[in-house]
Amino acid sequence: MSNARYLTKSRYKLGIECPTKLFYTGKDAYPDQRQEDPFLEALAEGGYQVGELARQYYPGGISIETLDHGEAERMTQDLMQQGRVILYEPAFRHDNLFIRIDILVKEEQTLRLIEVKAKSYDTTGDKPFLTSRGRIASGWESYLHDVAFQKYVLERACPGHNVNAFLMMADRNALCPTDGLNQKFRIVRETKNRKGVRVSTTLTEEDLATRILVEVPVDDAVRLIHRQTYTMDGLGMSFAGLVDFLASHYERDLKITPEIGAKCSRCEFRCTPEQEAQGAISGFKECWKEVLGWNESDFAEPSILELWQFRMKNAFIRSGRLHLKDLNRGDLGRKACRGPGLSVSRRQWLQVEKVKNRDTSAFFDAPGMKAEMETWAFPLHFIDFETARVAIPFTRGRKPYEGIIFQFSHHVVQENGTVEHAGQYLNAIPGVFPNYATVRELKKQLEQDAGTIFRYATHENTYLLEVYRQLLDDPDPPEDRDALCEFIRSITCSDEWYGGRSMVDLLELVKSYYYAPATHGSNSIKKVLPALLNSSAYLKEKYSLPVYGAPDGIRSLNFTDWTWIRFGADGRVVDPYDLLPPVFDARDDAASELMSTEEELKEGGAAMTAYCRLQFSEMGDYERDKLEAALLKYCELDTLAMVMICQAWRESGG
Numbered sequence: 096m097s098n099a100r101y102l103t104k105s106r107y108k109l110g111i112e113c114p115t116k117l118f119y120t121g122k123d124a125y126p127d128q129r130q131e132d133p134f135l136e137a138l139a140e141g142g143y144q145v146g147e148l149a150r151q152y153y154p155g156g157i158s159i160e161t162l163d164h165g166e167a168e169r170m171t172q173d174l175m176q177q178g179r180v181i182l183y184e185p186a187f188r189h190d191n192l193f194i195r196i197d198i199l200v201k202e203e204q205t206l207r208l209i210e211v212k213a214k215s216y217d218t219t220g221d222k223p224f225l226t227s228r229g230r231i232a233s234g235w236e237s238y239l240h241d242v243a244f245q246k247y248v249l250e251r252a253c254p255g256h257n258v259n260a261f262l263m264m265a266d267r268n269a270l271c272p273t274d275g276l277n278q279k280f281r282i283v284r285e286t287k288n289r290k291g292v293r294v295s296t297t298l299t300e301e302d303l304a305t306r307i308l309v310e311v312p313v314d315d316a317v318r319l320i321h322r323q324t325y326t327m328d329g330l331g332m333s334f335a336g337l338v339d340f341l342a343s344h345y346e347r348d349l350k351i352t353p354e355i356g357a358k359c360s361r362c363e364f365r366c367t368p369e370q371e372a373q374g375a376i377s378g379f380k381e382c383w384k385e386v387l388g389w390n391e392s393d394f395a396e397p398s399i400l401e402l403w404q405f406r407m408k409n410a411f412i413r414s415g416r417l418h419l420k421d422l423n424r425g426d427l428g429r430k431a432c433r434g435p436g437l438s439v440s441r442r443q444w445l446q447v448e449k450v451k452n453r454d455t456s457a458f459f460d461a462p463g464m465k466a467e468m469e470t471w472a473f474p475l476h477f478i479d480f481e482t483a484r485v486a487i488p489f490t491r492g493r494k495p496y497e498g499i500i501f502q503f504s505h506h507v508v509q510e511n512g513t514v515e516h517a518g519q520y521l522n523a524i525p526g527v528f529p530n531y532a533t534v535r536e537l538k539k540q541l542e543q544d545a546g547t548i549f550r551y552a553t554h555e556n557t558y559l560l561e562v563y564r565q566l567l568d569d570p571d572p573p574e575d576r577d578a579l580c581e582f583i584r585s586i587t588c589s590d591e592w593y594g595g596r597s598m599v600d601l602l603e604l605v606k607s608y609y610y611a612p613a614t615h616g617s618n619s620i621k622k623v624l625p626a627l628l629n630s631s632a633y634l635k636e637k638y639s640l641p642v643y644g645a646p647d648g649i650r651s652l653n654f655t656d657w658t659w660i661r662f663g664a665d666g667r668v669v670d671p672y673d674l675l676p677p678v679f680d681a682r683d684d685a686a687s688e689l690m691s692t693e694e695e696l697k698e699g700g701a702a703m704t705a706y707c708r709l710q711f712s713e714m715g716d717y718e719r720d721k722l723e724a725a726l727l728k729y730c731e732l733d734t735l736a737m738v739m740i741c742q743a744w745r746e747s748g749g
C-alpha cells in the first residue's frame with residue numbers, strides 16, 4: 096500500500112503552523128523530535144474512547160477500515176450512492192487534497208460533517224470561537240482550521256450537496272449517567288500496527304441516555320476562515336489559494352521558503368548531537384542557515400530563542416539581533432522589582448550578562464534564599480503528583496475530563512539533614528476513581544507534623560483545589576468529606592483562602608534566587624537538577640556512592656544501593672532520569688510494546704499516558720507490575736530532585 100503525496104488534514108495543520116515543515120515531515124533524514132506516537136497521544140487524551148462513544152451516538156454507521164487511500168475512496172463513493180447513510184472514517188479526495196471524516200451523516204443532499212475532538216467544551220458560556228474583535232480565538236484555531244479544511248474538500252468532492260460542519264466534544268457540564276462507563280471502552284490491538292476500541296457487550300441504553308459529548312455547529316467560524324486572506328511566501332492569498340499553495344508544494348516535494356521567528360524555538364525538526372553525528376539533518380539549522388547564512392559557530396552561541404520570558408523575540412529576529420551577546424541592558428526594559436528576588440527583566444539581563452562575559456557559573460542569591468529558609472519549619476516535606484484527565488468518567492455523576500490524582504511521592508528532610516523517601520501512593524486500579532483515597536493518604540502522611548510542604552510549580556495546588564470542588568459537589572460524598580476539605584484548605588491557596596500550611600512553590604524560589612547558564616533559560620526541574628548536580632560539590636559527594644536505598648544510607652521505597660551521581664564520557668554528571676533501569680526486556684514482544692511509554696516517562700504527560708494504559712488497555716499482570724514499578728521510581732526521583740535542589744542551596748549558604 097503506498098499513498099500519494101496528498102495534502103491531508105494533519106499536513107494542512109502542519110502547513111499553517113509553518114509551511115516549511117511540510118518539506119521535512121515524514122523524511123527519515125530530518126528527525127522529528129516531537130516523536131508523537133499517535134496511539135499514545137490519543138490514549139492520553141482519551142481520543143479513542145471519545146471517538147467510539149461518538150459513534151455510539153450515531154449507531155448503524157458503516158466503518159471504512161482500510162488505510163489505503165484509493166480503496167477507502169472507492170468504498171466511500173459506493174456507499175455515498177445511498178440516499179441516507181452514516182459513515183465512520185469515509186474518505187474523500189479532491190485533486191491532491193485528501194480527508195477522512197470522523198462521522199458523516201448523509202441525508203439525501205445534506206451532509207453532516209462531524210469532527211470528534213478529545214477536548215472539553217463549556218456549554219454554559221458563549222461560543223468561544225471568536226474574539227471580541229471578530230477573529231478566530233487562538234486556542235481554537237487548530238480545531239477550526241481542521242474542520243474548515245475538511246468542509247472545503249468535502250464541498251468540492253461532493254458538488255451539489257449542502258455541508259454542515261460540527262465539532263463533537265466532551266460536554267464539561269454533563270453528568271455521566273452510569274457507573275463504570277469508561278471501562279466499557281477498552282483499547283485493543285486489532286492488527287500489528289492498528290489499535291482500536293472494543294466496546295463492551297454490557298453497554299446499555301442507559302449508558303447512552305445522557306450524552307456526555309456535545310455537537311457544536313461551527314459553520315460561522317469556518318466561513319470566516321474560508322473568507323480570510325493569508326500570506327505565504329510574501330504573497331497574499333485566499334483560503335483556496337492557501338490550500339492550493341500548500342498542496343502543490345507538498346505534492347512536488349518543494350520546500351516553501353522559511354520565515355524564521357520565535358516559533359522556531361518550538362520547531363520539532365531538530366537533531367540531537369548523536370543524530371547529527373550519524374548524518375541526520377536538522378531542519379531547524381537548515382532554515383536558519385538558508386535565511387541568515389549562519390554557520391556552526393553561530394549555532395553554538397546562545398540565541399534570542401533561549402531568552403527566558405522575552406516577548407519581543409520576533410522584533411529582534413526581524414532586526415537581525417539574534418545572539419544574546421548582542422543585546423544591551425536597555426533592550427530588556429527595567430521593570431521595578433516588587434518584593435524580594437530577581438525581577439523578570441533583571442533575570443533576563445543576568446542570562447544575557449553571563450553569555451556576554453562567557454561566565455558559566457550559576458547565580459545564587461544566598462542571603463535572599465537564607466531569608467526564605469528561615470521561614471521554613473522542619474521536617475520539610477516534598478511532594479509531587481502524577482495526574483490525568485479522563486474523557487469518559489469513572490462513575491455516575493462525574494463530568495468528562497475531571498482532574499484525577501492517581502499518584503504521589505513524598506520525601507522528608509529533617510533539620511539534621513536526614514533524608515528519607517517517606518511515602519508514596521499509586522492507585523491505577525481499572526475503573527476506580529482514585530482522588531479521595533489519594534488525598535486521604537496524603538493527609539495521613541502529612542499530618543504527622545507541621546513541617547513546610549514543597550511543590551514544584553502550581554500543579555499540586557491546582558489539582559487539590561479541583562478535588563476540593565469534587566468533594567463539595569459530590570451528591571454521595573465520603574464520610575470524611577469535611578476532614579478532607581479542611582486538609583486541602585490548609586495546604587493550598589486560592590482566590591478565597593491562603594492555607595496556614597500552604598505549599599511553598601520551589602519553582603518560584605528558583606526564579607527569584609537561582610540561575611544557571613546550563614539551563615539555557617529553562618526553569619524546568621529536568622533542567623535545573625542536572626545543572627545543580629554538575630555544579631554542587633556537596634551533591635556530587637553525597638550521591639556518588641551507592642547510599643540511596645542502602646541499609647545505612649538514605650531510605651528509599653523503590654531503590655536499593657543506588658548511586659545517583661555517575662559521570663559520562665564527557666566528564667559531566669549523567670542526567671539521573673537516564674540512569675533509571677530499563678523496565679522491560681527488549682526481547683519480550685509484549686513488553687516492548689510498552690517501551691515508548693517508559694521512554695517518555697520522564698517527560699510531562701508521560702505518566703498520564705502510562706496511567707491511561709493501565710486503565711484502558713488489555714494488559715497482563717507482568718506488564719502491569721512493571722509499569723507500576725516504573726511509575727513509582729520516576730515519581731520518587733521527581734521528589735528527590737526537589738530535595739537535592741534544597742540541599743545544594745543550603746550547602747551554598749542559603
Ligand code: SF4
Nearest residue numbers: 113353359362379382
Ligand atoms: S525552523 Fe522555523 S521556519 Fe524552519 S521549519 Fe522550523 S519553525 Fe519553520
